[in-house]
Amino acid sequence: MWCKALEESTYVDPTFIKFSDRFTMAKLNAEVDTTTAARYRVLGYPTVMVLNENGEELDRVVGYYRAPEFMSQVEDYLAGRNTLASVVAEEPAKKNDPEFIYKLADRFADHGLFDDSRQRFLVFVTLDPKNKSGKVDDAYYRLARMARKEHDYANDRKYAQIILDRYPDSDMMKPAFLEVGQGFRKDGQLAKARKIFLDYAKRFPDDEDAPWAREQADSLGAQLTTRPGA
Amino acid sequence: MNSRAGGWVAGALAVSFFAIGCVQAKKPVPAGIVWNKTIDAALADAQANHRPILLDFYTDW
Numbered sequence: 359m360w361c362k363a364l365e366e367s368t369y370v371d372p373t374f375i376k377f378s379d380r381f382t383m384a385k386l387n388a389e390v391d392t393t394t395a396a397r398y399r400v401l402g403y404p405t406v407m408v409l410n411e412n413g414e415e416l417d418r419v420v421g422y423y424r425a426p427e428f429m430s431q432v433e434d435y436l437a438g439r440n441t442l443a444s445v446v447a448e449e450p451a452k453k454n455d456p457e458f459i460y461k462l463a464d465r466f467a468d469h470g471l472f473d474d475s476r477q478r479f480l481v482f483v484t485l486d487p488k489n490k491s492g493k494v495d496d497a498y499y500r501l502a503r504m505a506r507k508e509h510d511y512a513n514d515r516k517y518a519q520i521i522l523d524r525y526p527d528s529d530m531m532k533p534a535f536l537e538v539g540q541g542f543r544k545d546g547q548l549a550k551a552r553k554i555f556l557d558y559a560k561r562f563p564d565d566e567d568a569p570w571a572r573e574q575a576d577s578l579g580a581q582l583t584t585r586p587g588a
Numbered sequence: 589m590n591s592r593a594g595g596w597v598a599g600a601l602a603v604s605f606f607a608i609g610c611v612q613a614k615k616p617v618p619a620g621i622v623w624n625k626t627i628d629a630a631l632a633d634a635q636a637n638h639r640p641i642l643l644d645f646y647t648d649w
Binding site: 364365369370375378380381382383384385386387388389391394395398400403404405406407408409410411412413416432436 | 619620621622623624625626627629630631633634635637638639640641642643644645646647648
């Protein structure tokens with residue numbers, strides 16, 4: 359969805375097209391060229407790598423940005439500003455600054471460096487125990503999603519459950535609810551996953567994700583008839 | 589007769605002016621981006637031209 363936005367907005371912007379003259383432009387389908395995607399630790403899409411002429415990473419733009427913001431990030435990286443390396447260099451002076459630690463965790467995650475990212479998100483949640491930043495729920499959600507990407511489904515559910523228990527009024531509550539279901543499903547615990555999706559659809563019948571949750575429950579129900587023990 | 593012919597010429601001129609106008613209006617739109625489709629092609633191009641690379645990893649969903 360966001361790949362398409364980049365395609366239909368940023369890449370057709372005349373200013374961006376002119377800007378692109380300074381670069382070798384390349385486009386790879388990450389699901390086809392999995393070797394190159396893995397070599398650059400690309401885990402979210404779209405990811406646009408900014409490389410020097412030898413193919414070494416200067417940094418990366420992860421997600422969709424309109425042309426002005428996109429170009430500004432690329433200019434920064436070319437000038438060595440706001441790169442992951444430069445942000446890491448600031449850490450000793452800012453290690454108790456929750457906002458900075460969140461940003462660093464976010465950057466590590468964008469780079470596929472999940473151990474470094476997890477460590478900073480866990481520091482962040484201890485630096486802001488009362489959730490003054492309003493981002494502790496987001497941090498736990500990011501931890502859950504990273505755990506799922508690493509097939510660590512127990513921790514995926516654990517972090518999502520923390521949001522449900524401690525931050526039931528947060529805007530991450532519904533995504534966390536569904537994340538618990540995904541965690542069970544990926545773990546092969548189909549009956550538990552089905553129950554979560556059914557509960558979701560029952561509790562939030564008018565929610566935009568309710569039809570999707572019902573579909574998941576139905577599909578899991580069908581699978582359970584052939585694998586009743588799961 | 590003359591006035592009708594004159595009207596026809598004026599009309600033809602107006603139509604061709606409009607047509608040229610359309611062509612000219614399209615001209616300023618820059619050509620699209622030329623994409624390399626493999627990492628090897630991108631690296632060869634970047635090294636030959638001594639310029640950095642923007643490498644977009646996308647998915648179809």
